[in-house]
Amino acid sequence: QILYLKPPWTLANLLKCYKKHWMAVFGYVVPRSLLSTIEYLSKHLYADKPFDSSTVCILLQESKNLLHAFSCRSDYNGVLPQAYAEVTKLCETLGEVRTALVEQDLSEDIMVLSENAACEKMEATMPSLQSTEEKELHPSFHVAQENRHQEIWSVLEGVWNTMNLYSIELFQKLDPSAVTMASKASFEEAFLGLQKLLAAVKDIRESIGR
Numbered sequence: 001q002i003l004y005l006k007p008p009w010t011l012a013n014l015l016k017c018y019k020k021h022w023m024a025v026f027g028y029v030v031p032r033s034l035l036s037t038i039e040y041l042s043k044h045l046y047a048d049k050p051f052d053s054s055t056v057c058i059l060l061q062e063s064k065n066l067l068h069a070f071s072c073r074s075d076y077n078g079v080l081p082q083a084y085a086e087v088t089k090l091c092e093t094l095g096e097v098r099t100a101l102v103e104q105d106l107s108e109d110i111m112v113l114s115e116n117a118a119c120e121k122m123e124a125t126m127p128s129l130q131s132t133e134e135k136e137l138h139p140s141f142h143v144a145q146e147n148r149h150q151e152i153w154s155v156l157e158g159v160w161n162t163m164n165l166y167s168i169e170l171f172q173k174l175d176p177s178a179v180t181m182a183s184k185a186s187f188e189e190a191f192l193g194l195q196k197l198l199a200a201v202k203d204i205r206e207s208i209g210r
Helices: 011-020 032-045 053-071 079-124 128-135 139-174 181-185 187-209
Strands: none
Touching: 011 032, 032 053, 053 079, 053 187, 139 187
16 A cells, blocks of 8 residues: 555566665665665666666676575565576576677787787888888878887787686686685675676777777
8 A cells, every 4th residue: 555656567666666665665674785786777777778798797696686685585485596597597698698709809809919910020021221211201100100009008908907807707716715704705796896897998998999
């Protein structure tokens, strides 16, 4: 009788009910800090603009956090374990796709670097006469050359950062004892932080591309 929205509910209705009755009802069932999860889901699931794979990954992880919190109260006749398994499967599928895309990007970056290296080798073997002519070229040419070197450096730095990130995650999975108890307690938060970092790096890369 006091519900903000009456059934039958859509997902959007449920998220609105969560927010409306959070302090009076749901905050007593699950940790109240999960209100930020509800707000994040509500904000992004019904945004007018499309979102990238990093945002999808965060949405799935936030959904898992919410389902896990409610599962501590009840399995709701087996519905929650089934939902949690489906979301986990989606996370794994998305992870495989993202890994494949990263490998593809790395391959393309390596090809670009190989081509640039070949060009620079050819330039180094040019006659000295051409070197003399280059000194007389317009200053903008040398600026363009410097920008190209900066782009190559940025690609190398991006490859290194990506390899470093995956190495850290791999070693943490292979050697759980290396992770302290405090780290384990906030692992979900750390994972979300990494996803946000990936999204930020992607934005930087697109900006450099433009």
